Amino acid sequence: MALLVQKFGGTSVGTAERIEAVAEKVRGFRNEGHDVVVVVSAMSGETNRLIALASSIMEEPAPREMDVLVSTGEQVTIALLSMALQKLGCDARSYTGSQVRILTDSMHTKARIKQIDEQRMRKDLNAGRVVVVAGFQGVDEHGNITTLGRGGSDTTAVALAAALKADECQIYTDVDGVYTTDPRVVDSARRLEQITFEEMMEMASLGSKVLQIRAVEFAGKYNVPLRVLSSFKEGEGTLITFEEEIAMEQPVVSGIAFNRDEAKVTISGVPDTPGSALSILKPVSDANIGVDMIVQNVGEDNRTAFTFTVHRDDFNRAKSVLQRVSDELGARGVSGDTKIAKVSIVGVGMRSHAGVATKMFEALSVEGINIQMISTSEIKISVVIDEKYLELAVRALHSAFELDKPGVEETL
Amino acid sequence: MALLVQKFGGTSVGTAERIEAVAEKVRGFRNEGHDVVVVVSAMSGETNRLIALASSIMEEPAPREMDVLVSTGEQVTIALLSMALQKLGCDARSYTGSQVRILTDSMHTKARIKQIDEQRMRKDLNAGRVVVVAGFQGVDEHGNITTLGRGGSDTTAVALAAALKADECQIYTDVDGVYTTDPRVVDSARRLEQITFEEMMEMASLGSKVLQIRAVEFAGKYNVPLRVLSSFKEGEGTLITFEEEIAMEQPVVSGIAFNRDEAKVTISGVPDTPGSALSILKPVSDANIGVDMIVQNVGEDNRTAFTFTVHRDDFNRAKSVLQRVSDELGARGVSGDTKIAKVSIVGVGMRSHAGVATKMFEALSVEGINIQMISTSEIKISVVIDEKYLELAVRALHSAFELDKPGVEETL
Incomplete structure (x- = not known):
């Protein structure tokens, strides 16, 4: 007799037949006695169709009108x-974001949820109805339709679960859970029964894209138990939960994340004076270039070098911004490399275990993989390596941390 | 410096290019200094696409959900x-029916407008914006999305014009006005500069489908000057206005309407007692069959015959209902004919002119056309004839009443 919020993405509702399959699944939960709120995305392809229509009229349409346009996609699905x-x-009733009332700020196309009125949904649930809500959309205080940006349906689901104090928020996708790493790279990659919010955040931001990072943040903030499951296969999926409850049973490393979307840029021979980091990074951020890893090396002659990673699409812009900065500061010069990859080990267990970094570096060294940059946080260690060693590195680490063996949670 | 409400139907906004052409047209009016509120339908084909999606899921979906679904069509266009x-x-802002707030009753798929809040539109107009409103849709007092039924966009336009006290409500269609009769039947059919509401009502209900009849009723009730124009051709169209102002200048007959959607059913040898009409027509209306013309002939032996016309789709049902009635009443029997057509002359001038019926019957008689039924009202005379003479009858009447010559309003 739980209250579940279930979210089905575009692929899961891509055709009338698939929508009927989702309805069957939801009925299954109703028959078990659960209350269900369903959040859906637009049918796959629909949002792109609408955006193409807008593009055929003008290149950069007003964001307010874009939201009026694309929000119809989810409305069709509900x-x-x-x-x-x-x-x-199954008695059911549909609601647009505006009807629920999912109140957002007025930042069209990337609005943020401010408040949710759960009264109407509660009334329907009490009357035995399934509540079907359009994801990705809301309404501002002036009654304008807003959208939360692509993938915002996950955020809608989590926000509704928080407002309704649901027992679980279930995100149905085309994968059946969170894996120790990408199964396309490592055959023995294993589905995790559970993962902490913090780990999930690191996994998501590092490129293991299962959930929208904003949704995970939101879930963490409001203590919403979140589960990732497959729309197409049966299974328990992966429960994303709170560190405090399960840290004791966690393995040291939960997963290996990686991405190859980044490039690195180095500015060297920078006079080592207070404020030099600021004078280098401010022009980059002023140019609207996002920076991921930042490493500063101590050098000789009171000079130092900064290396950081940016998205590959921003590589050329970043280099030319830095060349200007280099000239101004009297630095030695700018160099860069796009053929890099970032590999990270993630695990809340790291906090209480020493020697994790050593083990990581050893595993890479055994394979003859040179480490170009290192960056650490409390629950992850990331390294930048030559792109061509990516798969080899991921497999070596997956094996070194015994991720192909069942974790503690499964042996209990 | 007028305030205009302009409505563009599905064909006029059928593609991105056509939507851009509508925008050009609207800008022309803005440049002349007019304030403009635009009402639009769904892009042609879109409503049918949405209905087909629903049909692929279930045959008779809940009307509330149909409204959520099909209302997205207009939302895309705005x-x-x-x-x-x-x-x-041109600064512009779009509004759904719910956003304007077009308050309707809760009769999903055929709701009626109860109230319109014009404050928000007024504010935009004062700020120099074009207001773009989704036709065909509204919201009930509980916040549920409603639709006015097919063609309801005309009604939306008229209702907005009434609420805003607009100077004119302009309905853009694929015809360039109201004609004396169907130009496909009579080459010399002429566009009318103006027509009265009453005549327009008769013309519309009799099959000259230019405007939704509910929209015309609405315009009449709220004294909204209504003009029918072409989306694709330049021109003044036809102004639909109030009898009081122009009756003096009106020709006797303004137009010839016709349709071939009806069939006639006769029940004869009915005992001529009080209540016999009721005992015949009540079972027909109980069977949800709409009756158009009703003619009762006095017969012999205290017996009488009733003939009436129904839609051809209802012909067989009407006949079997009447057969039952005939048996119960001890009438002589039931007969019918689907090969009929109805032709009507319409004109407010009839009120003050005698001999119009005579002239009509004479024109038909000259062509050897037998009249099977006659029905008259203050501003129209309808006859039922053999379907095969329909075109001939329309041409004969068009010529007899000199409709191919310019009317008085053009010679003034």
Whole structure:
């Protein structure tokens, strides 16, 4: 008799048949006696179709009108899913973001949720209805339609779960859970029964894209138990939960994340004076270039070098901004490399275990992989290596930390 | 410096290019200094696409969910048209029915407008913006999305014009006005500069489908000057206005309407007692069959015959209902004919002119056309004839009443 918020993405509702399959799944939970709120995305392809229509009229349409346009995508899905549920004898009612009332700020196309009125949904749940809500959208205080940005449906689901104090927020996707690493790279990658919010955040931001990072943040902030499951396969998925409860049983390392979207840029021979980091990074951020890792090396002659990673798309812009900075500061020069990859080990267990870094570096060294940059946080260690060694590094680390063996949570 | 409400239907906004053409047209009016509120339908084909999606899930979906679904069609158009206007430098803002707030009753898929809040539109107009409103939709007092039924966009336009006390409500269609009769039947059919509401009502209900009849009723009730124009051609269109102002200048007959959607059913040898009409027509209306013309002939032996017309789709049902009635009443029997057509002459001038019926019957008689039924009202005379003579009858009447010659209003 739990209250569940379930979110189904675009692929899961891509056709009328798939919408009917979602309705079957939801009915299963209803038959077990659970209350269900369903959040859906637009049918796959629909948002792109609408954006193409807008593009055929003008290149940069007003964000307010874009939101009016693209929010129709989810509205179509909520109506169709409600019909499919009713066909199965499940009483259901659809709500747009505005109808629920999911109040957001007025930042069209990337609005943030400020408040959710759960009264209407509660009334329907009490009357035995399934509540079907359009993800990704809301309304500002002036009644304008807003959207939360792509992938915002996850955030909607988590926000509704928080407002309703749901027992669980279930995100149905095309993967059946969070894995120790990408199964396409490591055959023996294993689905995790559970993972902490912090680990999930690191995994998501590092490139293991299962959930929207904003949704995970939101879930963490409001203590919403979050579960990732497959729309197409049966299974328990992966529960994302709170460190405090499970840290004791966690393995040292939970997963290996990686990405190859980044490039590194180095400015060397920078006079080592207070404020030099600021004078280098401010022009970069002023140019709207996001910086990921930042490493400063101590050098000789009171000179130092900064290396940081940016998205590969921003590589050339970053280099030319830095060349200007280099000239101004009298630094030695700027160099860069796009053929890099970032590999990270993630695990809350690191906090209480020494020697994790040593083990990581050893595993890479055994394979003859040179480490170009290192960056650490409380629960992860990231290294930058030559892109061509990426798969080799991930497999070596996966094996070194015994991620192919069942974790503690499964042996209990 | 007028305030205009302009409505563009599905064909007029069927593609991105056509939406841009509508924007150009609207900008023309803005440049002349007019304030403009634009009402749009869904892009042609879109409503049918959405209905097909629903049908693929279930045959008779809940009306509430149908409204959530199909109302997205107009929402797409308002966003695209606002973008197209902004591209031309016309500040514009889109509103759904719910956002305006077009308050309706809760009769989903055929709701009626109860109240319109014009404050928000007024504010935009005062700020120099074009207001773009989704036709065909509204919201009930509980916040549920409603639709007015097919063609309801005309009604939306008229209702907004009434609420804003607009100077004119302009309905852009694929015809360039109201004609004396269907130009496909009579080559010399002429566009009318103006027509009265009453005549327009008769013309519309009789099959000259230019405007939704509910929109015309609404315009009449709230004294909204209504003009029908072409989206694609330049021209003044036809102004639909109030009898009081122009009756003096009106020709006797303004137009010839016709339809071939009806069938006639006769029940004969009915005992001529009080209540016999009721005992015949009540079972028909109980069977949800709409009746158009009703004619009762006096017969012999205290017996009488009733003939009436129904839609051809209802012909078989009507006949079997009447057969039952005939048996119960001891009438002689039931007969019917689907190969009929109805032709009507319409004109407010009839009120003050005698001999119009005579002239009509004479024109038909000259062509050897037998009249099967006659029905008259203050401003129209309808006859039922053999379907095969329909075109001939329309041409004969068009010529007899000199409709191919310019009317008085053009010679003034």
